[in-house]
Amino acid sequence: MSRDGWHEQVDSHDLLYERLKTYEGRPTAAPGTGKDLVNEPMIRHWCEAMGDTNPAYGGPDAIAPPTMLQAWTMGGLSGNTDRAGAYDELSTLLDGAGYTSIVATDCEQEYLRPLRPGDAITFDSVIESVSPRKTTKLGTGHFVTTRMDVRAGGELAGTHRFRVLKYAPAGRPPAPRPEPSVTPKRPRPVINRDNAGFWEGVAEHRLLIQRCTDCEVLRFPWLPGCNACGSLAWDTVEASGEGTVYSYVVMHHPPFPAFDPPYAVGLIELAEGVRIVSNVVGVPYDKVRIGMPVRLEFLKADEELDLPVFRAGGED
Numbered sequence: 001m002s003r004d005g006w007h008e009q010v011d012s013h014d015l016l017y018e019r020l021k022t023y024e025g026r027p028t029a030a031p032g033t034g035k036d037l038v039n040e041p042m043i044r045h046w047c048e049a050m051g052d053t054n055p056a057y058g059g060p061d062a063i064a065p066p067t068m069l070q071a072w073t074m075g076g077l078s079g080n081t082d083r084a085g086a087y088d089e090l091s092t093l094l095d096g097a098g099y100t101s102i103v104a105t106d107c108e109q110e111y112l113r114p115l116r117p118g119d120a121i122t123f124d125s126v127i128e129s130v131s132p133r134k135t136t137k138l139g140t141g142h143f144v145t146t147r148m149d150v151r152a153g154g155e156l157a158g159t160h161r162f163r164v165l166k167y168a169p170a171g172r173p174p175a176p177r178p179e180p181s182v183t184p185k186r187p188r189p190v191i192n193r194d195n196a197g198f199w200e201g202v203a204e205h206r207l208l209i210q211r212c213t214d215c216e217v218l219r220f221p222w223l224p225g226c227n228a229c230g231s232l233a234w235d236t237v238e239a240s241g242e243g244t245v246y247s248y249v250v251m252h253h254p255p256f257p258a259f260d261p262p263y264a265v266g267l268i269e270l271a272e273g274v275r276i277v278s279n280v281v282g283v284p285y286d287k288v289r290i291g292m293p294v295r296l297e298f299l300k301a302d303e304e305l306d307l308p309v310f311r312a313g314g315e316d
């Protein structure tokens, strides 16, 4: 490309970014009102779906699970109407510049006061920031962060930040598979004082489940306290190794070093009742089924790492 052409391209990027920056602070859409008051049936359904038995979410002094924050703002199947705003404009602008793909990258929530049945919810959201042009493995584009403030009776109850990358797909052919001699290792587990006992068990080929010694409720993954009664006292029970596939996903993208997509990631329900995310082995990824019986075994991923995995088969 000629020197002048190159300058022209840089200028157009700068101009675009200047325009994108003017959207910062603008409402993404008109303010909204929750379709329902905070209410016990929605809280109950949520807790059942999540398997959350925390007693704080039931009874006469119930609060809503803080993580339901966004649920109270959702439009449901019929959607939230008449809420067109600057976000649509910004998206159109980015589409026009070739950043036609989108991926959600992360979400942060902050809780300022509990929501209780009867609270009337209002919310508004702004485009908080648009990043300079960034190049990622997916492609080049701009990160757009929106912030939604959720209020109960007019009082700020929490904030919900949501970030996406609007990008032009890189369109490169997949990187050639590395030679076996340089195959990267699986990621190391993050071991901390709360879960060290679990990984010590794995090193001895024992899958240990935490048990609250006050109310005897089992929990997994490992946590410092009991979700059922709040107790910090616990011991462990060793899983029998029997389980079933409770749910699963098949990973195609993004590629991670040491993983060879597509592969199945299973949510395994152990015979003891708790669930663990793990690999399902022994069957092709497209033969994994909900309800399939599986049995624990330990995979020697490399010299330093053993991992619990679940083998299917025998009862097709």
Ligand code: ZN
Pocket: 212, 213, 214, 215, 216, 217, 226, 227, 228, 229, 230, 231
């Ligand atoms: Zn307990």
